[in-house]
Amino acid sequence: MDNVKIKTKVNGENVESEVEPRKLLVHFLREDLGLTGTHVGCDTTNCGACTVLVDGKAVKSCTTLAVQASGKEVTTIEGISKNGKLHPIQEAFLEKHGLQCGYCTSGMIMTSFWLLKRNRNPTEEEIRRGLSGNLCRCTGYQSIVESIQYASKIMKTEESEKEEMAVEH
Numbered sequence: 001m002d003n004v005k006i007k008t009k010v011n012g013e014n015v016e017s018e019v020e021p022r023k024l025l026v027h028f029l030r031e032d033l034g035l036t037g038t039h040v041g042c043d044t045t046n047c048g049a050c051t052v053l054v055d056g057k058a059v060k061s062c063t064t065l066a067v068q069a070s071g072k073e074v075t076t077i078e079g080i081s082k083n084g085k086l087h088p089i090q091e092a093f094l095e096k097h098g099l100q101c102g103y104c105t106s107g108m109i110m111t112s113f114w115l116l117k118r119n120r121n122p123t124e125e126e127i128r129r130g131l132s133g134n135l136c137r138c139t140g141y142q143s144i145v146e147s148i149q150y151a152s153k154i155m156k157t158e159e160s161e162k163e164e165m166a167v168e169h
């Protein structure tokens with residue numbers, strides 16, 4: 001089948017490309033754009049290792065076609081740190097030992113990003129429910145949950161500091 005032209009914005013950069021209509025978003029990101037932080041763990045929508053944001057919403061890129069991302073914004077794990085500074089969720093995973101082998105981590109972080117965007121102050125139960133589509137074979141989840149709780153604290157502190165600065169100026 002003929003290739004299809006797609007236009008996307010990936011991590012803030014406009015991307016124009018030609019892809020096979022059957023190409024999965026995860027393969028487009030990894031093979032065509034070299035963004036290998038997004039992993040494939042199962043290919044069957046079970047493990048969540050492939051999670052990215054499409055127009056701000058967490059999706060499993062192993063069951064999304066690249067053509068479905070045309071006209072949309074995609075954010076991968078490579079796109080959430082700013083100016084060489086880790087995103088607070090990344091910092092929190094480091095600080096609270098939310099990873100061992102790291103294979104599931106980019107998906108966990110992107111799902112957490114979506115979770116914390118909708119709910120800045122999730123309970124432990126809400127975090128566990130929010131992560132129910134992401135599997136980790138290493139850590140037993142407790143340290144992952146603690147990482148997300150810690151990330152929520154950092155993000156709230158950063159927000160209140162910004163608000164204070166805005167009031168002062």
Ligand code: FES
Pocket residue numbers: 039040041042043044045046047048049050051060061062063
């Ligand atoms: S690789 Fe997509 S859910 Fe497992």
Ligand code: FES
Pocket residue numbers: 098099100101102103104105135136137138139
């Ligand atoms: S840290 Fe190894 S699979 Fe989650």
